[in-house]
Amino acid sequence: MGSYTLKSIANRSDYMTIIRETEDGYVVRIVRDKDGFNEVTTDFISQALFETCVRTGYLTKIETGEEKAAVNA
Numbered sequence: 001m002g003s004y005t006l007k008s009i010a011n012r013s014d015y016m017t018i019i020r021e022t023e024d025g026y027v028v029r030i031v032r033d034k035d036g037f038n039e040v041t042t043d044f045i046s047q048a049l050f051e052t053c054v055r056t057g058y059l060t061k062i063e064t065g066e067e068k069a070a071v072n073a
Helices: 047-056 064-072
Strands: 003-006 015-021 025-034 037-046 059-061
Touching (some): 025 047, 037 047
Antiparallel strands (some): 003 059
């Protein structure tokens, strides 16, 4: 599926993992670093919004080695 870092303020390590693809978009798991604690949410993102986020640099694909570490975090 794939994992992506989220562009964020400061040196936070927020990321998003695609859990499932649907006809209209993606079900994703978002992990945000909140003062040393992980806030995990599951949400839906439309395909159009996802493509816009990748194109504008808000989402950046995590390479294979980094992706394994992010998914297991």
